[in-house]
Amino acid sequence: MDYSKNEMMAIATGREFSDGELAIFGVGLSMLAGFFAQRNHAPNMIAFTEGGVYGSTPVGGLPWGIEDNRISANATSFTNAIDALGMLVASGRVDNAVIGAAQIDKFGNVNTTGIWTEGTQPWKVGKYTLPKVRLNGSGGANEIAVGAKKYIIMAAHEKKRFAEKVDYISSPGYINGGDDRKKYGFPGGGPSAIVTNLGILRPDPVTKEFYLDSYFVFSSVEEIIENTGWDLKVSPNVKMIPEPTEKELENLRAVDETGSLRKK
Amino acid sequence: MKNKLITMQEAVAQYTWDGMTFAHGGALPVGSDCIAFFREMVRQGVKNVNLISNCNTQGSNLLAAAGGVARMEVGFSGLEVYGFANGLKRAVESGKTILEDYSNGGIPNRLFGGAMGWPFVPTFVSWGSDQAWASADEPDTYPNDKKIPAIKDPFTGVTMGAMKSLNPEVACIHVTMADIYGNCIMLGTEWSRFELSRAAKKVVIQADYIVDTDCMRQFPNLVRIPDLVVDAVVYWPMGVWPACSTGVYDSDEEHMFYMNKLLKTEEGTVEYIDKYVKSYSTPEEFLDVIGKEKVDQLCKSATNFLVDPYRKWIKSDAEIKELMGGR
Numbered sequence: 001m002d003y004s005k006n007e008m009m010a011i012a013t014g015r016e017f018s019d020g021e022l023a024i025f026g027v028g029l030s031m032l033a034g035f036f037a038q039r040n041h042a043p044n045m046i047a048f049t050e051g052g053v054y055g056s057t058p059v060g061g062l063p064w065g066i067e068d069n070r071i072s073a074n075a076t077s078f079t080n081a082i083d084a085l086g087m088l089v090a091s092g093r094v095d096n097a098v099i100g101a102a103q104i105d106k107f108g109n110v111n112t113t114g115i116w117t118e119g120t121q122p123w124k125v126g127k128y129t130l131p132k133v134r135l136n137g138s139g140g141a142n143e144i145a146v147g148a149k150k151y152i153i154m155a156a157h158e159k160k161r162f163a164e165k166v167d168y169i170s171s172p173g174y175i176n177g178g179d180d181r182k183k184y185g186f187p188g189g190g191p192s193a194i195v196t197n198l199g200i201l202r203p204d205p206v207t208k209e210f211y212l213d214s215y216f217v218f219s220s221v222e223e224i225i226e227n228t229g230w231d232l233k234v235s236p237n238v239k240m241i242p243e244p245t246e247k248e249l250e251n252l253r254a255v256d257e258t259g260s261l262r263k264k
Numbered sequence: 265m266k267n268k269l270i271t272m273q274e275a276v277a278q279y280t281w282d283g284m285t286f287a288h289g290g291a292l293p294v295g296s297d298c299i300a301f302f303r304e305m306v307r308q309g310v311k312n313v314n315l316i317s318n319c320n321t322q323g324s325n326l327l328a329a330a331g332g333v334a335r336m337e338v339g340f341s342g343l344e345v346y347g348f349a350n351g352l353k354r355a356v357e358s359g360k361t362i363l364e365d366y367s368n369g370g371i372p373n374r375l376f377g378g379a380m381g382w383p384f385v386p387t388f389v390s391w392g393s394d395q396a397w398a399s400a401d402e403p404d405t406y407p408n409d410k411k412i413p414a415i416k417d418p419f420t421g422v423t424m425g426a427m428k429s430l431n432p433e434v435a436c437i438h439v440t441m442a443d444i445y446g447n448c449i450m451l452g453t454e455w456s457r458f459e460l461s462r463a464a465k466k467v468v469i470q471a472d473y474i475v476d477t478d479c480m481r482q483f484p485n486l487v488r489i490p491d492l493v494v495d496a497v498v499y500w501p502m503g504v505w506p507a508c509s510t511g512v513y514d515s516d517e518e519h520m521f522y523m524n525k526l527l528k529t530e531e532g533t534v535e536y537i538d539k540y541v542k543s544y545s546t547p548e549e550f551l552d553v554i555g556k557e558k559v560d561q562l563c564k565s566a567t568n569f570l571v572d573p574y575r576k577w578i579k580s581d582a583e584i585k586e587l588m589g590g591r
Contacts, residue, residue, distance in 0.1 A: 027344050050368060051292060051453030059566050064515055065294025065344035067453045069508045073566035078510075080454035081318065082376060085369035090389050113365060113394065122406045128398040134356045134363070136342030136349075139319075142367035142395060146388050169393040170365075184392035185422045 003244055005197040006261040008216055009154065010036060011244045011252055013098060013195045016152050020044045021095040022088070024144060027066050030098035030154055031058070032256050040251040048088070050140040052079030061258050085140045090147040092187030097151040099141040103166045104155050106209050106230045107180075108173025108191040110145065111166035113137050121167045131167070138170040145171035150192040157196035157227045164230040174208035198224050200241065201232075209233065214241045267444045268497045269588050273545070275468050275498045276304040279434050280313075283334075287316035287375075287432035287464055288323060290456035293343045293507070294515050297321035298436040298470040300503035300550070303541045306330045316432045318371040318456045322507060322523055325349040329527040330537065333361045335401075337430075339368035346520045351527030364400045364411075366390055370427060372456035377429030379462035384426040386415060391425035435464030438504055439489065440511055441574060442471040444587055446494025447480040447487050451570050452510025454488060461489045469497045472504075472512045474584050479577035499584050500547055502554060505562070511570035513562040516554075548581075 010029060014037035017023060023045055025034035035057065038045045048054045051067045055076030063070040072078070088094055103111035114131025122128045144151050153173075155161055173191045174180055181190055190208070194201040199215040211233040212224055217240060225232050244252070252261070270278070280286065289297030302323030305313075310327075315336040317324050325343070327333050329351025341356075341363065343349050355361035366374070370390045377385035390396050390412055397407035412425040437457050439448040446469055450457060461467055469489070474497070480487050503509075506519035523540070526532035544550045551559055579587070 049453070051295070051455045053453055062345075063294075064346065064517065064520070065292050067292045067295045067455065067510075068344075069452075069510055069514045069565050069567045072452050072510045072570075078451070078453050080458055081368060081372045081456050082459065086373060090369050109393075122394065122398050126406050128400065128403040128406045128408070130357065130359060132357075134341070134348075134353050137338060137340050137365050138367045138393075138395065139340035139342075140368040142393065143369040143389055145393075146391070168398065170395065172393045175392060181392070183423075184388065185424055186388055186392065 001243060001249070003249055004262050005218065007249065007252060008244060009195055009197045010261055011248050012200060012241055013152055013154055014040060016193055016195070017042050017045060017096055022093065023047045024050065024089060024094055024097045026099055026141065027063060028100070030100060032062065032252070032261060033098055033154070035255045036252045039255055040248055048084055050085050051081055052077070052084035062256070062260060085143045089140070090143040092147050092149070094148045097144045097148040099144050099151060099153055099171060101153050101155040101161070102135050103161050103163055104153060104194060105163050105166045107175060107177045108153060108194065108203060108208070108210055109166050109169045109175060110141065110153060110171040110173065111168045112141065113168045113170045116167045123165070141171040145173065145188070146186045147188040150189050153191050153194045155194065155196055157198040157224065159227050159229045162228045162230065174203065177208045178206070198227060211235055212238055214239050216241055217243055265445050265491070267587060268446050268494060269444050269474070269584070270496050270498060271588070271591055272300065272304050272498050272500055275496050276301065276308050276310070279466055279468050279496065280305055280308070280310045282310060283312045283314070285314040285316065285433045287435040287460055289321060289436070289438055290318055290460040291321060291438065292319050292455060293321050293340070293346070295455060295507060296438045296450070296452060296504050296509050297323050297507065298438040298503065299323040299505060299507060300500045301436040301468070301470050301498070302327050306332065306537060307541050316371070316430055318368055320349045320352055322520070325351040325524065325527055328352040328355040328361050329533040331355070331360060335362040335364070337364045337366060337371065339366050339371045343520070343524060346524060350524050351533065354528065362400045365395050367395060372459055374427050374430040375456060375459040375463040378431040379459050382429055384428055387412065387425045387427045390427065396425055430463055432464045434466045434468065435460050436468045436470055437461060437489065438470045438509070440471070440509060441473040441475045441479070441578070442469050442497050443475055443477045443480055444497060445477065445491040446497050447477065447491045448489035448494070449483060449486045449574070450488060458488050461493050466495045467493055469494055470500050470503045471497060472501060472509050474499050474579045475574060475577040476579065479574055502551060502559060505554060511567045512565070514565045516558065516562055
């Protein structure tokens with residue numbers, strides 16, 4: 001079957017959603033994965049946006065932003081950020097979500113704020129100096145990280161992105177591992193999976209360190225270890241993820257009308 | 265009741281100054297922010313602004329690119345699918361703009377606290393992350409325990425964070441329609457415009473349409489910004505361009521990329537300002553700068569039907585001119 005790695009990643013992410021869940025997705029890839037799930041196997045999933053656009057589906061192509069007119073043309077309710085991000089997400093009410101990451105570490109902490117020159121990271125030098133590259137900040141991903149019952153992190157699997165410890169925690173995963181989240185009283189449960197273009201990582205139930213759970217038909221355990229910046233543990237039951245079914249591909253491509261995932 | 269309609273030039277001259285704390289739009293990067301107001305701030309050379317942004321937009325991207333932003337508190341500093349905000353990114357990486365990070369739920373809560381007259385709001389958001397531990401205002405102290413200090417819930421004993429409330433000196437808020445007194449209806453997400461309108465000490469409204477007050481009397485539940493919190497109203501069609509105003513126009517994909525590309529360099533920023541900031545003075549001239557064909561194309565939006573219930577109250581340009589005493 002002919003499909004791209006990004007399509008496999010979107011489908012694998014979509015499979016993490018169940019029917020009936022209350023869900024929130026960011027823009028781009030994560031929105032495609034979410035709306036794919038809704039169309040494919042979770043027709044009663046309820047999705048909304050950070051700004052409180054309810055009941056809508058994209059019209060005329062993938063939205064340029066989460067409140068773009070493309071997601072505002074068939075809504076049943078418009079509210080605001082305090083309502084959607086605060087009362088529904090940060091409060092602990094949302095069941096499942098997807099966030100992206102520029103950098104990610106073994107405890108599922110996500111950095112989308114900045115990249116520092118090696119050795120100058122704030123946590124290494126005790127100073128918050130300027131980053132070498134300024135990124136976009138957390139947006140509403142911090143609310144998802146703090147409040148969602150569970151959520152999926154989607155990221156391109158590269159060694160420089162998968163770090164032992166992120167330069168900056170924009171959206172906390174399990175922080176220093178174990179039950180560290182409890183210290184901060186977070187209402188949400190933390191990340192349930194990291195889905196990449198090479199495979200799926202899941203957190204150890206006790207240590208919360210992410211291990212390799214499964215790989216794709218086009219990747220391998222060795223390739224994933226090689227592209228991970230920490231000493232990645234591999235599940236004794238590591239398995240291959242089933243390829244997309246014809247129905248899954250059809251539904252994904254109906255959502256991804258502009259074919260953004262098909263590009264290499 | 266006072267007619268609050270003034271021109272864009274008057275609004276920026278009266279309500280902005282060097283070193284001010286200014287909050288904007290409460291909108292998303294691809295959403296309804298007061299971009300036209302920012303263009304005028306750049307034209308009038310407002311400097312050293314302490315910016316309160318829930319999201320960066322092309323407005324804050326432009327002002328930062330022009331060197332007008334000294335400090336910014338922000339929840340999201342990019343342009344969504346359009347990528348990094350090159351003007352702002354350049355200002356931050358060069359040290360010209362100090363950026364203090366929060367989240368998109370944190371900034372509205374801080375505005376809500378300010379609107380309520382509370383000194384702080386309790387939070388789990390930003391807590392347990394570098395949004396709490398790293399403070400751009402105090403770069404020598406890491407981890408910092410003063411940006412979001414720990415507080416104890418007096419009822420349960422749970423430890424959480426305290427975020428400082430915000431009361432910006434002035435806010436400019438884009439709305440879909442306003443009457444001449446400042447009653448406003450917003451179509452699409454409000455994002456953080458409701459609490460911003462109450463937290464700011466002065467509020468300037470930028471509106472796509474001026475409507476008769478009878479429109480507000482027909483839909484009072486939708487008037488989330490009432491006249492009493494508004495100081496001035498500016499009529500400015502396509503004021504959110506190149507981003508989108510729900511119900512009225514879609515985002516201009518080509519110009520979003522073009523503008524961001526030019527803002528990447530100082531020379532490009534000068535070129536952009538010459539072409540799209542200094543090249544007009546009236547709303548009519550502004551539309552000419554965008555181009556009639558482009559305006560018509562962008563105004564054909566799948567969301568247009570949302571404006572239908574209000575159309576009979578929309579005032580014509582001639583009526584608005586008369587209400588403004590011919591200005």
